[in-house]
Amino acid sequence: MSDLRFAVVGDTRPPNIDDISGYPTSIITKIWQDIDTESPAVPFVVSTGDYMFASTNGTQQLSQLNLYMGARSNYHGTQYPAMGNHECTGATASNCGAGAADGITKNMADWMTMMLQPIGISKPYYTETFTAPDNSWSAKFVFVACNAWNTTQSAWLTSALSVPTTYTFVVRHEGDSALSQTPCSASSSIIAAHPLTLKIVGHTHTYAHYASSKEIVVGNGGAPLTSGNNYGYVLVTRQANGNLLVQEKDYQTGAVLDTFQITPTGAGA
Template structure:
């Protein structure tokens, strides 16, 4: 069984308190801070996982689930660390940190490096990414992109898979997943309102580390009912040369879905018929007409989900729409 952590929104807010970075967003601090994936006194599991449903912090009546999405940050050529889009990703994370209300956590849709698996530029590029990401005080839940395997969209990494455990894969796991206590590139996070009025799950799929085990896990994870279901996978439904796209899409289609969050294409796009957004405009060479930027997703007091995409330079809105919990337009 793949481990699942259950985090109440209160505990996430507490993690911000623990960092001493609560902003002027009307969120009260409390004394039961539990940061995602970090061990605390009383965490007897020893693996940094928690089942912490602390509800001693009031959640604001509006925007009670707020998270940012950032995706695809890499240079145009492999091993070209000197052309890593550092200034772009620095600005994006600075913008995310300045969002009000402050995002409780952030999702990243994959592709943080462009490194030849046979060479040694992986860590240097992820170090640049993580230095930028450090500007944001909340937890970050990363998806694995094809560049965290070999770079090819049709690559498949992980023990027993065709491309095996590449240096890109290992450095990604060690640098970006270890801080949240994960050892595999597919995982689940659960969230719950402090008054238990709603639940949400984030299911992170790794289409470039696809396996029978992941397939079984995904079916199981998506079968557990929650008010909201967010699925994050690097490749969208149409980047179907990635080994896990077609099989995971079939599983996702058989379960409730609020929104699928992807990257891979270096643009921002919304495909309402697919209940899918693409946030791949985090510094990688742009494939579309949209500028670099990020998205903010929030739950409104009426229970609908608001999605807003922003230009990183002007903070101009690039898109805005709302959906119901079942993914239909609100």
């Protein structure tokens, strides 16, 4: 990878459970098309979770994921998805996985099959690392699965965050404001004990930037908007001086609605 540039998309679901008629297909399709036509090209996208709103005992998981992946097919790069609460049971407090309270739901199984398996990932939590050709910088993306939390993931998170890189991005569905409702509130102290460039979350259906906690919320990927922001996505681009330019873009107009720069430590630049 010649330079670090990626996009962020998050939260794409209908208003109601098993509501495939309300799936925001046209919105998420436009978002992926927009990202695909960005110049310079965007080689990969991270997504913050919630790709469906399906009852665990129902049959709409694959149908809704197929709509999502159909939209996603408009983009020719790689997508690295985080797990949302709707990929467990739908409840923010739900916890999935073998041995967890909610077990392996159909939502989780189908999501992993449809979105993780194609990129060679076998667990809902994982790390992706990118390095400059001349080794001048490196970046790790640590994907936390709040709704598949267990002691194994906790130990993995500590280990993953201990690997030194120039940039560290934590991608987790639930942001700080919702963390106490999740099974993974312990992830907060682990993350706080390690270097962090930017925490990338969704769950809340809006865009927001909280500089003090090094967090951006990107949950405006088609799910019903909870604030005044429009649907859109975020672009992150490494600058020549090593800082990162973060831009939030409107999916209809392409207008940059928010922009800020941070250093590799996450401090404002």
